[in-house]
Amino acid sequence: MPSTNSLNSIFEPSSVAVVGASTNPEKTGHIILKNIVDGGFEGPVYPINPGASEILGLKAYKSLLDVPGDVDLVVIVVPAKAVPDVMRQAGKKRAGGAIIISGGFREIGNDALEREVIDIAKSFGIRVIGPNCQGVNYTASNLCASWPLITAKGRMSVISQSGTVAAALGEWAEAEGIGISACVSLGNKADVSEVDLIEYFSKDPNTGVISLYLEGTGDGRRFMEVCRNAVQRKPVVVLRPGRSSKGRKAAESHTKSIAGSYVIFQGACRQVGVTSARTVEDLYDFSKILMYAKTPRLVTDRKEPYKVAILTSSGGSGIIAVDCAEEIGIEIPGLSEEAAGRLKEVLPPHCITRNPLDLTGDTSAERYETAVRELSSSNQADAYLLIFGDPIPRASEVVSRLKKDLESRGSDAEIVVCYIGGGTLGQEEVLRMQQQGIPAFRTPERAMRAIGALAGKF
């Protein structure tokens, strides 16, 4: 097997050709070319189309062989039966990588055609993503050989057997201001598998968290080995459907592979330190919080409970968070009499000095600051959950100051935000906080579940 270094031609190619580039804006062969161009890829881009002289302002070539000079990455969008010839041409052009979008291979029973394509690729040393996939987006190279077009740079790398799940995560990350490092749609995994990609991204300086949607793994033992190493460098989160018997059958039908037991898979994940998501929202939320965390998953070995102090402007939201915490085994410790007394001295009398600490609806952002500083001087909370339930001006500034303050005092405590409601200001503040590395969630339950991921509960 070639070293994973050779994936460089896929993620950091010096040039890209799109074979099957189309002039019709509704065709995938047009959309991908457009996304590569609009995404700002800086190397040469070659549309290949025997019937066009120019597409999207770029000179088009009749075949790969007509391109002057080398082609590093070949993106293939032609019908399946034409793919072997394209791969041979790619070999002659000394390509290092191919992304085969085209379907019509193993997923509909054409195993021989798929084998032929991979044999050609191997003979030329070309690494292949797909076939039957939604492509690759790697923002550090401004390379969106996929759809939708996502350009917001971040540190989340998504590897997915569902193009849609990958696209959804990318869209959410872009909308929320956290961006992505990569989105890779695996397709049939005829050559490059999730294991190769986990290994690659674990060493990739642009990746801060690896987020997986997987319906099954080919080599479970190697998957676990690679994950065990990867989590030493950065968190790995996985959503694996097929928990139910019918879900498992549907997964096997989708990927034409053996899904294996969900329970065994989940147990193995826990053992090697991989975080298990239960829903698509979990996958996104857990990735987000672990990416920003100071101590991702380091708490799994410890015996003491994970303790959270909740500060809220909304009494109801605090209660909802407490319910959720108890259900997942997070402790919301009561305040000592002494701590409550000191808080009473610095807060207005109508605040309820318990945990959750109810700063009430008239709170300023600064009241959170006063309270966290007071609490953190004695309290041993592992995380502070700050719930904002109204448009509270300057919340992002205060939260950012608090984060730096805790860090400067050598505290490992995490700051997590729930901004529920708050209208347009709330949305803008969530964006600002996340751009400063503070994870922010839109409901108390999602915030607390994410804290559960921090605490190693999933």
Place this chain on the structure above:
Amino acid sequence: MPSTNSLNSIFEPSSVAVVGASTNPEKTGHIILKNIVDGGFEGPVYPINPGASEILGLKAYKSLLDVPGDVDLVVIVVPAKAVPDVMRQAGKKRAGGAIIISGGFREIGNDALEREVIDIAKSFGIRVIGPNCQGVNYTASNLCASWPLITAKGRMSVISQSGTVAAALGEWAEAEGIGISACVSLGNKADVSEVDLIEYFSKDPNTGVISLYLEGTGDGRRFMEVCRNAVQRKPVVVLRPGRSSKGRKAAESHTKSIAGSYVIFQGACRQVGVTSARTVEDLYDFSKILMYAKTPRLVTDRKEPYKVAILTSSGGSGIIAVDCAEEIGIEIPGLSEEAAGRLKEVLPPHCITRNPLDLTGDTSAERYETAVRELSSSNQADAYLLIFGDPIPRASEVVSRLKKDLESRGSDAEIVVCYIGGGTLGQEEVLRMQQQGIPAFRTPERAMRAIGALAGKF
């Protein structure tokens, strides 16, 4: 007890005074006045402020007694100790309703002051919302005596012991194009309780669903009686925190009332046909689907399983939906050989003719139409879940046609949409679908849980 008809002065007042209206844009007394004006309330609006001659272009009065003519609704934002006098003035002006935003009553131990206020109100026949609340929004009257300003008219009426939860639901409903009929923040419930409001909204032609966030109910027996009647007319959904022992203590501390047992409450809800939400997202999602449903909660009595046919462009999303369905007891029945055969005749060969029916990533909106028409000609599905996993043009048109088609054939089957990903087009399509009465969700799990609410599983 006065008849609930007298709540008309609160929801459909002929005139409104804001006592404590402020010229300072950061003060609640300014924000509420501004929201009443910007919301488009058509009757006279009187700012009351002894130190101002004009606020927001409206003539201000020194006291309620200076207002020429009657005042129907009085919104009160002055300090607690001044409220009894304001109420006496409101009585002299023959007001029918008062919304007391001001805090400083029972919630901080000032029980006597609260009793005094209510005694005055009763002596004049004034119904009171609050005190210590976030006000009332009733869109049919263009009356937003609350915050944030939400003007999108819809059929969801929210009754909440948390102003923040109410505001969040309102904001989501506005952003998603479904709007609200009402948002009422209960506060201390010194006079008007959730029970009065459930009764009122159950008879309100503008309300299609009643959505409750409740930390405790004063009179459990009457609550259940009123709910039993209300659900004959429209669905009722409740989120009640305090499931855990610490959550229950926090709830009692927040509302200064006995929360009671969650298990007993939930059992009673199930018995009278009230739907129980577990999270804030549930509360919103369940309200949305039940509001649009043809047969809300009518299925609780039946013995047969609730059956869903899933059609998807995204194989992965279909599998995720199946897992979620099995966990909540929804059946995803396999296709008969005959049905599969007929589908194969009308669909391209690469579609996977099972349930979930995988129309694959290259699907058009029209392929969903073909498939649902074929399936519904024989299949006995209670609901069709249509999952769109890419920007698919014309999806909202097709879904709307399908809905009408099913209705014209006398079918009770529901159409539910999950639009995951799809970028800007996806968001616009979700808006369009919901404006046509088709509930649309952004993840497969949320769509399937909502179907669970339809099926009486919660």
